[in-house]
Amino acid sequence: MPYTVVAKRDGYELRHYDPAILVQVTVTGDSQTAGSLGFRPLVSYISGDNLSGRRMAMTSPVLQESTHASQHVVSFVLPKNVSVDDVPRPRDSRVSTVAVPARDMAARTYIGRWTQRKFEDNAEQLVADLTRDGISAVGLPSWARYDPPWTPPFLRRNEVLVEVSKSL
Numbered sequence: 001m002p003y004t005v006v007a008k009r010d011g012y013e014l015r016h017y018d019p020a021i022l023v024q025v026t027v028t029g030d031s032q033t034a035g036s037l038g039f040r041p042l043v044s045y046i047s048g049d050n051l052s053g054r055r056m057a058m059t060s061p062v063l064q065e066s067t068h069a070s071q072h073v074v075s076f077v078l079p080k081n082v083s084v085d086d087v088p089r090p091r092d093s094r095v096s097t098v099a100v101p102a103r104d105m106a107a108r109t110y111i112g113r114w115t116q117r118k119f120e121d122n123a124e125q126l127v128a129d130l131t132r133d134g135i136s137a138v139g140l141p142s143w144a145r146y147d148p149p150w151t152p153p154f155l156r157r158n159e160v161l162v163e164v165s166k167s168l
Contacts, residue, residue, distance in 0.1 A: 001061065001077045003105070011129040012108045014164065020100045021087055022063070024075035031072055031116045035064055035145065038074025045095050046076060050088035061144035061159065106130055106137070107144075108160045113153040119143050122160045130164065138163040 003015040023045050027037040039062070046056040056079055063075040078087065078097075087097050108126040112118055123141040130137055144159040 001059070002080070006104070009129065009133060012106050012126055014135075015105050015107055017100075017103050017105055019102050021078040021082055021084060022075040022098050022100055023078055023090070024073050024096055024098060025092075025094050026067070026071060026073050028071055030070065031064070031066055031119070032114075034066075034072035035062060035074055035114065038064070038072070041092050041095050042074065042076045044092065045088075045090055046078075049091050051091060052088040054088045056082060060146045063142050063144055063161075065140060065142040104164050104166060105161050106135065106164050110158050110160075111154065111156060112158065114145060114156070114158065118158070119160065122158075123162075126160050126162060130162070136165040138165060 001017060001020055003017045006014040006016050008014075023042055025038045025041050027034050029037060043058070046058060048055045059077045059079055061077075063073075063077070065073045065075075067073060084099050090096065106126060106129075108122050108129070110118065110122050119141075126141065127137055139162065141160045141162040144161050146157040146159075147155065
């Protein structure tokens, strides 16, 4: 997901993200297993299981947002060469695509295992840091995971992202 760093602050970065197209699936269960549950249908989609049979490159990060304690949206960002006009329609009814406009986000990066506790701790700290700096969060934090599961946990890059008001 291409972005420009607007500012570096104590504990986080402010970024401007370009418009993007997401392919996503909503899964039910706990947040720990949501990423795994959502991963398979999304990989199938980018591997050509779509109405045009088009294959697309895997990108990072894998995004996850909780809409409820037991409901989570898992998303892949489609490559830049996929436009809104030619995005393949999914075969799997659970999979959808959505165009996301340009937006401003705060990002807190952390290293380690993919646990709900680590995400929550870092999300709480990000929101506290934004409040300290007089910046308003818009919506709920999402989880961005950059590395494959075989990456040793001490090398895994993770982020908490939250949209912020335009007054940067």
